[in-house]
Amino acid sequence: MKPSAKGNSWVRKVAVIGIVASALVPTNNANADSSPKAATGEWYAYMPLAHTWYPKTPTNASSPTASPSPGSAGRLLDPITIGACDIGLHGTLVASFLSKYDGRVSLKCGSTDVGYIHIRTKHQSQWDAFAAGNGYWDDFMLWSAESIVLHPESSHLDSDMKRCYTAPVKTYFKKDGINHLLKSFSPTVIVSTNNRVMITAYPSKTSRCR
Amino acid sequence: MDSTLTTFSYNYSAWPIVDIEGPPYVEDIISDQLEHEITVWNEYFNHHFTYNYGFDDPSAQKWVNEEYQRLCQRLREEGVSFREDNWWNNDEFEVRPTPIDNPIKRLAKRLIGH
Numbered sequence: 074m075k076p077s078a079k080g081n082s083w084v085r086k087v088a089v090i091g092i093v094a095s096a097l098v099p100t101n102n103a104n105a106d107s108s109p110k111a112a113t114g115e116w117y118a119y120m121p122l123a124h125t126w127y128p129k130t131p132t133n134a135s136s137p138t139a140s141p142s143p144g145s146a147g148r149l150l151d152p153i154t155i156g157a158c159d160i161g162l163h164g165t166l167v168a169s170f171l172s173k174y175d176g177r178v179s180l181k182c183g184s185t186d187v188g189y190i191h192i193r194t195k196h197q198s199q200w201d202a203f204a205a206g207n208g209y210w211d212d213f214m215l216w217s218a219e220s221i222v223l224h225p226e227s228s229h230l231d232s233d234m235k236r237c238y239t240a241p242v243k244t245y246f247k248k249d250g251i252n253h254l255l256k257s258f259s260p261t262v263i264v265s266t267n268n269r270v271m272i273t274a275y276p277s278k279t280s281r282c283r
Numbered sequence: 284m285d286s287t288l289t290t291f292s293y294n295y296s297a298w299p300i301v302d303i304e305g306p307p308y309v310e311d312i313i314s315d316q317l318e319h320e321i322t323v324w325n326e327y328f329n330h331h332f333t334y335n336y337g338f339d340d341p342s343a344q345k346w347v348n349e350e351y352q353r354l355c356q357r358l359r360e361e362g363v364s365f366r367e368d369n370w371w372n373n374d375e376f377e378v379r380p381t382p383i384d385n386p387i388k389r390l391a392k393r394l395i396g397h
Contacts, residue, residue: 152386185373187334195370199288202303229297233329237296263295265334272334273295278305281296 114248116207116255120217122240123224127216128208149212158182158189170219175236178222178264180215180271187272196275203244203256203276217242218262218274226259229282230266237282238262291321291358292368293332293347299325300365313361320357324350332371348372 118127150167157165167180167189181188185195192200192214200210207213226240239262244255261281263272288303299321302308310318324347331343338344348369355367 152390156386185370186337191370195290195292195294195368196301199290199301199303202288231329233333235295235329261294261296275294275301276303278302279308281294281298281301283297 114246116205116244116246118204118213118216118242118244120220120224120240120242122226123220125216125220127213148215150209150215154182155189155211158193163188163190168215168219170222172222172238172264173225174228174230175222175264175266175269178269178271180218188270191272192274196273199276203242203258205244205255214274217260217276218271221260221262222264222271227280227282234265234267235272236264236266238264239280239282242276287364287366289364290366290368291355292366293325293328293371295329295334297325298322299328309358309363309365312363313358317354317357317361321354324354337371344371 117129119125120127148168154165154167158167161182163182163184165182167182169177169179172178183190185191189211193211196214197210200214204210204213220242221240222238224240225238228239229237231237239259241257241259243257245252246255247253258276258278259280260274260276262274264270265272288301289309290301291299292301293299294301298310300309305311313321327343327350328347331339331347333339338347351369358365
């Protein structure tokens with residue numbers, strides 16, 4: 074039943090055409106087009122265990138709970154890569170990043186069952202709910218996932234070679250120099266340990282590893 | 284936040300419900316018996332399904348689906364508001380599951396700031 078490798082030659086042949094064509098199709102997906110909110114303050118997310126910020130280190134950065142660390146800001150996904158996912162090149166590498174226990178982990182376009190397409194199809198609205206329109210949901214998701222797998226609060230290896238990583242993430246709104254906590258949650262990231270691919274990542278209020 | 288973003292679906296983890304809000308969380312609301320039955324369903328799923336091969340046996344998929352529908356009904360009976368998603372039954376590869384992201388527009392936004 075599984076969609077096997079469908080990177081058929083005809084798909085590959087139309088890849089470039091598809092990417093160009095997709096640029097000409099006006100999107101009607103409000104989520105995909107979410108723009109940074111016009112606000113007088115500054116929204117950001119902070120991963121305490123990794124000391125990383127998203128989308129960038131806030132001005133006069135001071136950790137909401139501790140002294141500031143230079144940290145690192147989230148990176149941005151390549152639009153062309155996402156275009157490749159859109160046209161069905163499911164083996165395309167979307168991103169790769171280091172994990173604490175599984176070495177370098179890859180996020181591929183995947184399918185409805187796994188990878189970027191799975192996350193977009195099944196969990197985009199949930200990521201959007203936490204990103205609250207600040208940048209793209211998938212940039213936020215990637216920042217969260219790569220921070221968590223490298224600096225997990227806990228992890229659990231299942232018998233079927235899946236490892237579950239989780240760690241807390243907090244979002245703030247900084248106004249007049251004061252950090253206001255908006256949301257606190259614990260995304261779950263599932264990694265296949267035998268071939269080192271990221272299966273899924275979703276936000277949840279509480280940890281869902283065992 | 285929209286509580287309808289809470290989903291009951293297999294998600295490869297130890298608990299098949301994604302809580303977007305809370306506390307209270309779904310497991311705090313439902314009976315211990317229903318929580319146990321959902322956990323059993325999830326463990327069975329974890330045991331019989333892999334992301335790259337799917338179900339190891341058609342009968343496993345049949346049981347998962349029947350039990351899923353029953354658990355959905357039980358959750359509703361216990362007052363849980365959630366979204367169903369039985370994505371594992373979709374045999375067709377979805378090339379474009381959402382409207383196509385516009386790479387040029389996306390790139391332009393990146394250039395003018397996040």
